[in-house]
Amino acid sequence: MCAVLAQDLESNSGRLAKQIKNYCDVKTVKDMVQENERFNKQIVEDLVKIVNKMNDMVAASHTQFVTLQxxxxxxxxxxxxxxxxxxxxxxxxxxxxxxxxxxxxxxxxxxxxxxxxxxxxxxxxxxxxxxxxxxxxxxxxxxxxxxxxxxxxxxxxxxxxxxxxxxxxxxxxxxxxxxxxxxxxxxxxxxxxxxxxxxxxxxxxxxxxxxxxxxxxxxxxxxxxNKVAVDLLKTYGDETIVGIKYAGSIKKAPWIAACKRKYHPDSCEEAASKMISEWEQRLKDPKCHPFTTVGVGGDNWKGKLKTICGGFRTVQRIINKNDKFLKELNQNLGMEVLQTVTTALMEMEEYNASGRPLMAVAWDFRKNQQTSLKKVQLYFKEILESNRWRFGAKKKRIA
Structure with a gap:
């Protein structure tokens, strides 16, 4: 009796297995392990191809940079x-x-x-x-x-x-x-x-x-x-080493600090941005001309001057400290804020007095001065040889 029951159970299980195989994809554990191994191997091969392609692109970029240098x-x-x-x-x-x-x-x-x-x-x-x-x-x-x-x-x-x-x-x-x-x-x-x-x-x-x-x-x-170097610095420059400075722009930090002292902390940044925007528009106006000239040995107010040789007498071009807008700014927000405005004005006069637009200049932030093409090349060489180079970065400062 038991033998007959066992035989019926075995025959029923065999029919069940056949039915499952007919309507489902039945795999053994070994087959699943082998399929996973093939899939992982394919992924590794694809990743190796991608890495090789990226290496080729980096090498091509390095060759292009050396040619430019x-x-x-x-x-x-x-x-x-x-x-x-x-x-x-x-x-x-x-x-x-x-x-x-x-x-x-x-x-x-x-x-x-x-x-x-x-x-x-x-x-x-x-x-x-x-x-x-x-x-x-x-x-x-x-x-x-x-x-x-x-x-x-x-x-x-x-x-x-x-x-x-x-x-x-x-x-x-x-x-x-x-x-x-x-x-x-x-x-x-x-x-x-x-x-x-x-x-x-x-x-x-x-x-x-x-x-x-x-x-x-x-x-x-x-x-x-020069244009190519400036464009490269816009993408790969560093604001702490060598990068782009827009000559004629107003530094915002002193304005925010002054507004925190004068206005409510929650609205200080908004007030500072609004006043900076107004002053930038005013400085771009060619009619805004708060300069005066004095003889050598005169009052070169805060060192903001230009030297002009005319005839037999040398004179100095300086910021007019009696300008009503500058006096009002000094009284309201202090000397540090005034210094940002006079610095921006002198930069506009130096780099592009015609129309006074903001002008991108290659700048050495460590020495706080304009840098030369040779130093820009040395900077790019340094970042190429270091781990700071990131291929494919778009308009992003390098940390």
Whole structure:
């Protein structure tokens, strides 16, 4: 009986298993483990491909940066060389123009003198022709009178008297002609040397013009390199080391501190932002001009000045401390807030006085001064060699 029940149970379980396999995806534990291993292996392979791709992108970015660094270094060297060549070219150019002004009148005078000598040569040839004809006539007359005897001597004496002044005149003309030709040859030789010098100087000036054209193109390249450096600093700059400073912007911290002392702490930041916005709009207005000039040794209020050399007297351009808006600001919020406004105003005047827009400047925050392209390159080299580089960061400061 038990055997029959066991057999029926086994047959029923077998049919149940077949029904489950027909309608469901039944897997053993071993199959599930193998499938999980294949899935994990595929994920690892995909991650390895992604990492390799990211490494290739980082290497390409590094290569691009090194290329940019070399280009900026070449541009900086060309700019220095161009400045030196421009200084060296100014003096020869002035000397060449002065030399042209001296030589041209001399050349005109020599041309006129040559024309005069040519006219005298024509006169001399006419005189020689007349003299030759006279001699021929005398010779014919002498031959005719040979038969007359005594009358021949008298006639010869008369002809000699006639010929003597004409011979003297001919000799004088020949001497004058020879002298003029010698002077003209000397002048022509000196003029040839001067003209050769002028031609050499003109060729040099042409070379200088070509060099200036090259320098202009190089300067344009330097300007483009500056723009690229500023754009890179906007993305990868650090406000504690090297980054972007907007010249003419007002520092907010002193305003917030002053508003906390004067207004309720909950509304101090809103009040500070509103007043800063009003002052920024006022400073952008070209009509806002709170400056004055004093002689050397005058009151350079808080060191906010510009030096201007005019005539024989040196004066200083300083902030006008009697400006009504600045006086009112000093009375209401204090000297630290006033310093932020005067600093922003002087930065606008220094970097872009036309229209006074905010201007992005590469800035060394450690030294609190504008930095050069070379230092920007060194900064990028430092972050590339350190762990602070993060590929793909967008408009984000590097910590």
């Amino acid at each position: 070399n280009m900026v270094a070449d541009v900086e060297a060309l700019r220095l060389k161009a400045a030196k060549e421009i200084r060296n070219m100014e003096v020869p150019h002035i000397r060449g123009s002065t030399h042209n002004e001296i030589v041209m009148p001399r050349q005109v005078a020599l041309t006129n003198k040559l024309r005069t000598l040519e006219s005298r040569c024509v006169e001399l040839r006419d005189t020689e022709t007349k003299l030759r004809r006279s001699k021929e006539a005398v010779q014919l007359q002498f031959e005719k009178e040979m038969e007359n005897g005594e009358s021949m001597e008298l006639e010869l004496a008369v002809q000699r008297k006639i010929m003597e002044p004409m011979q003297k005149q001919l000799l004088e003309l020949e001497k004058h002609q020879v002298k003029g030709l010698l002077e003209m040859e000397k002048s022509e030789e000196s003029d040839k040397d001067k003209l050769a010098e002028l031609e050499a100087e003109l060729e040099m000036n042409q070379v200088m013009v070509n060099a200036l054209s090259t320098i202009e193109r190089t300067a344009n390249g330097l300007e483009e390199a």
